Amino acid sequence: MPQGRGCPVFRRARFAMRYSLPMKTVRGAVSTTYLCILFLVCGAAHAEAALPDGYSQLLARGVETGIYQAVAVGWIDDKDRGTWFFGKAQAESAFEIGAATEVFTGILLAQAAYEGRLRLQTPIRELLPADFSFVSPTFGAVTLEALATHHAGLPAVPPNLLPAKVDDPYADYSEQDLRAFLATYHAPSSSPDYAYSILDAALLGDLLGRIYATNYTKLLNDRILLPLGLKHTGFDDGTVLLGGHAHGEAVAHWHFTALAGGAGLRSTVDDLLDLLQNNLRPEDSPLRTALLLARQPRAGMPTQQIGLGWNLIEAGASGQTWPLVWRASSTAGFSTFIGFRTDRQQALVLLGNTDADLSALGLALLKGDTPPSLPPPPAPTPEQLGAYPGLYLVRPGFEIIIRQRNGRLTAQLSGQPAVPLHADSEDVFDAGADGFSISFQRGLGKVMNLLFNHAGINVLAQRLSEHAPHVTRVPIAVDAKSLLDYAGDYRLDANTLARIAAHADKFSLQLTGREAVPLFAFAKDYFAGDDDSCELAFQRDADRKITAVRIDFAGTARAATRIHWVAP
Numbered sequence: 001m002p003q004g005r006g007c008p009v010f011r012r013a014r015f016a017m018r019y020s021l022p023m024k025t026v027r028g029a030v031s032t033t034y035l036c037i038l039f040l041v042c043g044a045a046h047a048e049a050a051l052p053d054g055y056s057q058l059l060a061r062g063v064e065t066g067i068y069q070a071v072a073v074g075w076i077d078d079k080d081r082g083t084w085f086f087g088k089a090q091a092e093s094a095f096e097i098g099a100a101t102e103v104f105t106g107i108l109l110a111q112a113a114y115e116g117r118l119r120l121q122t123p124i125r126e127l128l129p130a131d132f133s134f135v136s137p138t139f140g141a142v143t144l145e146a147l148a149t150h151h152a153g154l155p156a157v158p159p160n161l162l163p164a165k166v167d168d169p170y171a172d173y174s175e176q177d178l179r180a181f182l183a184t185y186h187a188p189s190s191s192p193d194y195a196y197s198i199l200d201a202a203l204l205g206d207l208l209g210r211i212y213a214t215n216y217t218k219l220l221n222d223r224i225l226l227p228l229g230l231k232h233t234g235f236d237d238g239t240v241l242l243g244g245h246a247h248g249e250a251v252a253h254w255h256f257t258a259l260a261g262g263a264g265l266r267s268t269v270d271d272l273l274d275l276l277q278n279n280l281r282p283e284d285s286p287l288r289t290a291l292l293l294a295r296q297p298r299a300g301m302p303t304q305q306i307g308l309g310w311n312l313i314e315a316g317a318s319g320q321t322w323p324l325v326w327r328a329s330s331t332a333g334f335s336t337f338i339g340f341r342t343d344r345q346q347a348l349v350l351l352g353n354t355d356a357d358l359s360a361l362g363l364a365l366l367k368g369d370t371p372p373s374l375p376p377p378p379a380p381t382p383e384q385l386g387a388y389p390g391l392y393l394v395r396p397g398f399e400i401i402i403r404q405r406n407g408r409l410t411a412q413l414s415g416q417p418a419v420p421l422h423a424d425s426e427d428v429f430d431a432g433a434d435g436f437s438i439s440f441q442r443g444l445g446k447v448m449n450l451l452f453n454h455a456g457i458n459v460l461a462q463r464l465s466e467h468a469p470h471v472t473r474v475p476i477a478v479d480a481k482s483l484l485d486y487a488g489d490y491r492l493d494a495n496t497l498a499r500i501a502a503h504a505d506k507f508s509l510q511l512t513g514r515e516a517v518p519l520f521a522f523a524k525d526y527f528a529g530d531d532d533s534c535e536l537a538f539q540r541d542a543d544r545k546i547t548a549v550r551i552d553f554a555g556t557a558r559a560a561t562r563i564h565w566v567a568p
Helices: 008-012 032-045 055-064 097-113 144-148 177-186 198-211 216-225 258-264 268-278 288-294 359-367 479-487
Strands: 069-079 080-087 244-246 249-251 312-316 320-330 335-341 346-352 390-395 398-405 408-413 419-424 428-430 436-443 448-454 459-464 489-494 497-505 506-512 516-524 526-529 537-538 544-551 556-563
Touching: 008 479, 032 359, 055 069, 069 268, 080 436, 097 144, 097 198, 097 258, 144 198, 144 479, 177 258, 198 556, 216 258, 216 359, 216 497, 244 390, 258 544, 268 312, 288 459, 288 479, 312 359, 335 537, 390 448, 390 556, 398 459, 419 448, 419 459, 479 497, 479 556, 489 544, 497 544
Parallel strands: none
Antiparallel strands: 069 080, 069 346, 244 249, 312 320, 320 335, 335 346, 390 398, 390 459, 398 408, 408 419, 419 428, 428 436, 436 448, 448 459, 489 497, 489 556, 497 506, 506 516, 516 526, 526 537, 537 544, 544 556
């Protein structure tokens, strides 16, 4: 059950409820009937909207089972408005809202267009200094609308994203890094389809700041947040930002610095309800034109339309359909859903401080459907993970290596770096942004095979060994000066950079967006990763200068040429 705002009983009580057990408060048992009556009394006293049947119970179960840590809910139903708080959430609690930041960036773009500062079809080259050069001319022709609708063809993350701390990967990505990416990126020549990239809205926000001769964060505050009265929405952590959780563990907050326009905002349930109230009745809003312009469909996907930061789907009502406008996001430790439909004058905010997805629940509620199933529970224990490591054969030349290291599971495909796996349910894991999942199959209680799923296609892999392959290499000493000869950046492919770093006695390989892997030398110009995931062979020219490196990932070697990034 939620904690109804204005009702102190619900602020104090946290309920322990299983599917078939009675509810209990922390201090003692309270009957289900009494709590339901008390909840109705509190709601009636404050004329709050009521959540549709089943949703409060679903969220309470999610908190009790550990799927959610804390959830804040805001609901507008015509003239009624209510908020509910589950777990440790309170009215003033702030959450990371991740890619839902794009809604604000889209409104800012719409406002700039309304003011005549730009056109939606303005190419990005017109908003950068006249002497700014692009390696790829087609990239300079990308329009602001293409950025806002994720049709710019940009990679999911910038290739030169090489975080100092992988648990806060965007924190040290600077404006200089962004400029270097813009000048160096080789864009696809054909018109791209939809593909999400944090770079789209991040670059859009940066360009909007240039138009107004300020920075994005100040511009958003002055032009959008203050006019809408959103006093508790911004980019600072503050004292009320909840801690994030993923797979049953506490995780670090994410900070987006130069990429703030893509995912940097923190907000509260009341502020986001105010945003949605402005969208339900834009005639009463100081940003009426921008709000209406931002939610107009600009591009299409197979199942929905895209506006300036918003997604739009058709929802049924009395035999007709009506646009349901929404946006959802997950960061490392938070999940967000915001959405509204004007035909019913309904709006919903869901904020959670775990990475458990809230979009299915949010869409079902706004559509008027029955509550969906809860997401899977948190991760298994390290002891349970011991059942999975080994070598799995898909076909000759295509193998999958599963390793357990430091209480975590990784998967490595032939020719690719090892990636962490996250538990979805018993025997089912996913690789997150790497876009594949693995289901382990058992026989007589023992793991025998795995089912590899990518883009909806399932491939069976037979378990050949219960241990991951390991080649014993004897480390040799290499002096610090010699290690510096290897250090630098190498282009593995168009969207992937390999950085070799040498610091004192530490030598490592780091790929775009990934954690650095410590390396040790086992022969002259030959190194291996201490996690068994790779071997490196450096190549020299006639003058003995290092010009390239071949990286062997699980038996498949890939060449990477040495490059130098230049920031204009």
